[in-house]
Amino acid sequence: MVVGRDRQRRNKWKTRPVRQDIHTSGIPVLCVSCEARHRGICGALEPIQLVELARASTKHVLEEGAELIGDAEPIDNYANILSGVVKLTKSLPDGRQQIVGLQFAPDFLGRPFSEESAIGVEAATPVSLCSFPRRTIQRLIEATPGLERRLLMQALRELDEARGWMMTVGRKTAAEKVASFLLLIARNIDPTLDGEGAPAGAFDLPLTRADIGDFLGLTIETVSRQFTRLDRDGLISVKGRRVEVLDMGRLADLAGA
Amino acid sequence: MVVGRDRQRRNKWKTRPVRQDIHTSGIPVLCVSCEARHRGICGALEPIQLVELARASTKHVLEEGAELIGDAEPIDNYANILSGVVKLTKSLPDGRQQIVGLQFAPDFLGRPFSEESAIGVEAATPVSLCSFPRRTIQRLIEATPGLERRLLMQALRELDEARGWMMTVGRKTAAEKVASFLLLIARNIDPTLDGEGAPAGAFDLPLTRADIGDFLGLTIETVSRQFTRLDRDGLISVKGRRVEVLDMGRLADLAGA
């Protein structure tokens, strides 16, 4: 269902009955190369709706460390991640902190139907965002059951991930935790890395040791020690943030099932 | 209050007796006193649909310890919890276990649009269930946007909870963990318990020490020791599974924000 204010557009459709034209040429420039159109929530939208959303959207670039909740980005804006890594944090009054989730492109950011529940949202790396007003998305949701389904899917996926990390944080040793984390990042940077005796690959960690500690429930020192141990044992090669996975098999093995 | 409102309506309805009859008497017996009709997913259904669902539903009672995934309850059945506590678990090949969630009435059990993701589902206490075939629920979802929204809401709530427990498991001390857990149970058994200097209340823990340990990432011994400490310090009174909260304020304080 399309909003009424597009009357002239409606007329256009009638005079140009070739629907295919709209499908091919109707995709906003902003969106043509956007991941969110395929794997993200925008995949649920018709070209027309995509145009509507795109018109209300703005692209932002945030530097590392920028908070995107209650601060720069008021709560009335939602967004898709175009690139970069976003961390979701919770903290105790005395300063202890836990990272409760990491989001990558093309994840949807922002919680539908409620205020963001006292969790902090922060750019872990430079991040670029495609953001749009809450009202627009809300309206599209009413009109498009598929959109709500996508949101449900993402929520369920995040739920699975959160539960997986609960296991890691609650029951694994420091070594296993760090291995699991490396696997998460490696897989996210290069999804093809999964093969058995894969040649592995190198990448830069998107998080500082402090962040990694906050994610795994460890201190920076312990994280650092585990890195050097993994290096010494030949599973990886570390130099600062640069990591190369040398033995994917043993790493995955260490991380546990 | 409820009674009064009903009486008033009944008088009004006399002008349209047939339809109202359907509305009042149309609620399946199975459902009349069911929590799921109010706070659960069934609240999104029209009476007609409720009848359809109820007709396909069966009530089950499971004893403590019963597995409800891939076992007694095949994956093609979903269910609402009518009473009891259900635990969601994950485990490592070597036997280490983590409880990644607890569900109470009237939560919906079962994951829409996918196989249950390698997580175990088990009755922590005797549990009664209202279960129905996947097909029926799937069909109702297509027809009722509100239903999908309810599912999204529950998923988002569970996500919040999972993240809250990630913080607890990752960053809190044993004492804080146990206090947080007691709060969770206390609040769930008696939602009115929340007041500041509330008189507090007594209840039976729905979980064994082993389960509590698996939930908090602790051993039974540590859980036990923390219980006796909280008892000695006068925050609670423990005797086996029976717990009485004596000082809600201090307990909540200990649990952290």
Next chain:
DNA sequence: CGCGCGCTTGATTTGCGTCAATATGCGTGG
């Protein structure tokens, strides 16, 4: 009764945190 199971309690060990010192960039300004 005696056996098993859930729970408590104590003694001992240990993995990880804490504290502290040192290194390694990296930007900034002299």
Next chain:
DNA sequence: CCACGCATATTGACGCAAATCAAGCGCGCG
């Protein structure tokens, strides 16, 4: 260019909270 300061990492020595090991208790049940 080097010198300096600051943030991030590494490394080591030490301490402690929680795990592990080990009895022993209460209680329901065959």
